[in-house]
Amino acid sequence: MFEMWSFPFMQRALLAGVLVGFLSSYFGVFIVQRGLSFLGSGLAHAAFGGVALGLLLGVQPLWVALPFTVLVALAITLVRDRTHLAGDTATGIFFAVSVALGVLFLALRQRYTEDAFALLFGSILAVNAVDLWMSAGVALLALAAMPLWGRWAYATFDRDLAEADGVNVRRDDYVLSFLIAIAVVVAVKVVGIMLVAAFLVIPAAAARLVARTFFGMTLLSIAFGILSTAVGLAVSYRLDVPSGAMIIFTQAACFLLALAIRR
Secondary structure (H helix, E strand, C coil), rough: CCHHHHHHHHHHHHHHHHHHHHHHHHHHHHHHHCCCHHHHHHHHHHHHHHHHHHHCCCCCCHHHHHHHHHHHHHHHHHHHHEEEEEEEHHHHHHHHHHHHHHHHHHHCCCCHHHHHHHHHCHHHHCCCCCHHHHHHHHHHHHHHHHHHHHHHHHHHHCCCHHHHCCCCCHHHHHHHHHHHHHHHHHHHCCCCCHHHHHHHHHHHHHHHHHHHCCCHHHHHHHHHHHHHHHHHHHHHHHCCHHHHHHHHHHHHHHHHHHHHHHH
């Protein structure tokens, strides 16, 4: 059972999965509690536009997807803040534009490569040292921003009261959107663009079903995200099936378990 973890590629995959599981689940609680589940899907497809641009330019796709996705996340926040449109409406606009740009960039390149396929559907077993350092850096950035957790939580439950209490809610929204965008780009390497939204939503949704407090929800979400990543990776190795999909299936099992406990 444990011999699989003796292989370097499995060790790198596990470490990357744990880091991404932590990031996605930590920020996922704010996405779920604020009713912004569509945001994860929108930013994942924004990353698709950035990946396609990177392939067109002939550079590392993730390094282009990172600033591209951050700009889209900040633009969604700006439109939502200035126009008072619903979050899913603003996300839907940039979702469509980003996918259209991605299709255009791939068409201009006139070649669909294995790199594009891997980023669409995930390639956790192909994680390298650069990916690990990138994931670790974003995790450290998330830890450095933990003092803002209380402010984010306050605004999540009562935005008007938080503003009246002197909390700069708008600035905090931009910071949160920035960090979520970075987490999405890192997660793309592990589970792929098509599955990132589920990675952001399912552990947090499962935690919400059984947690009594928002702090408890955050801890449970992180636990579900990390545990499901490790278990899904091990099962996928044993059954020789795609790792990203099996991780999501494991998270879905956690959600069903939480649902049963709640009932």
